[in-house]
Amino acid sequence: xxxxxxxxxxxxxxxxxxxxxxxxxxxxxxxxxxxxxxxxxxxxxxxxxxxxxxxxxxxxxxxxxxxxxxxxxxxxxxxxxxxxxxxxxxxxxxxxxxxxxxxxxxxxxxxxxxxxxxxxxxxxxxxxxxxxxxxxxxxxxxxxxxxxxxxxxxxxxxxxxxxxxxxxxxxxxxxxxxxxxxxxxxxxxxxxxxxxxxxxxxxxxxx
Numbered sequence: 634x635x636x637x638x639x640x641x642x643x644x645x646x647x648x649x650x651x652x653x654x655x656x657x658x659x660x661x662x663x664x665x666x667x668x669x670x671x672x673x674x675x676x677x678x679x680x681x682x683x684x685x686x687x688x689x690x691x692x693x694x695x696x697x698x699x700x701x702x703x704x705x706x707x708x709x710x711x712x713x714x715x716x717x718x719x720x721x722x723x724x725x726x727x728x729x730x731x732x733x734x735x736x737x738x739x740x741x742x743x744x745x746x747x748x749x750x751x752x753x754x755x756x757x758x759x760x761x762x763x764x765x766x767x768x769x770x771x772x773x774x775x776x777x778x779x780x781x782x783x784x785x786x787x788x789x790x791x792x793x794x795x796x797x798x799x800x801x802x803x804x805x806x807x808x809x810x811x812x813x814x815x816x817x818x819x820x821x822x823x824x825x826x827x828x829x830x831x832x833x834x835x836x837x838x839x840x
Contacts, residue, residue, distance in 0.1 A: 634739035637747035640761035643768035650743035652827040664744035669704040672712025682715040692725040720804040748810035757837040758813035767819040
């Protein structure tokens with residue numbers, strides 16, 4: 634059983650994917666973390682995330698980097714969005730993600746191209762979204778809790794820029810896959826969003 638969860642930054646797809654994995658008893662992969670690791674490695678190498686060669690070289694990042702808390706920072710998220718536009722980077726990470734998806738017993742993967750590229754054969758597909766304003770508020774609250782000095786306006790601008798890059802890139806753009814159920818979490822709390830996601834997935838699995 635493969636469950637694909639796609640959507641933009643801060644839509645709640647990661648939280649939903651983790652909850653789905655726990656509910657159905659299968660492993661979970663946040664594929665965005667791989668791109669964040671590439672972006673972080675480019676930074677550590679002193680490279681340019683907009684340069685295809687620098688970004689590709691960073692795909693050989695050490696496994697230990699996936700445990701770096703800096704991967705969750707807004708700065709690294711911005712780097713991830715920039716390196717992810719390079720086709721060579723996406724190709725380099727493709728096999729790794731597909732192997733995880735196709736493991737015995739199944740898996741839940743979340744990202745931006747799971748149902749369109751990584752696992753178009755997924756048994757259930759969700760496209761999780763929310764308004765830019767709602768996503769910016771969530772991210773603002775998260776960052777304030779961590780003591781980061783940010784404004785909602787700056788976060789909204791950053792999210793809008795990321796959305797534009799993700800939707801317009803030539804390779805594997807962010808789109809709702811055919812057959813994917815749409816879940817708008819703008820007005821939903823965590824529990825309500827998770828419950829809605831489980832219901833949508835169970836409906837697809839029952840077909």
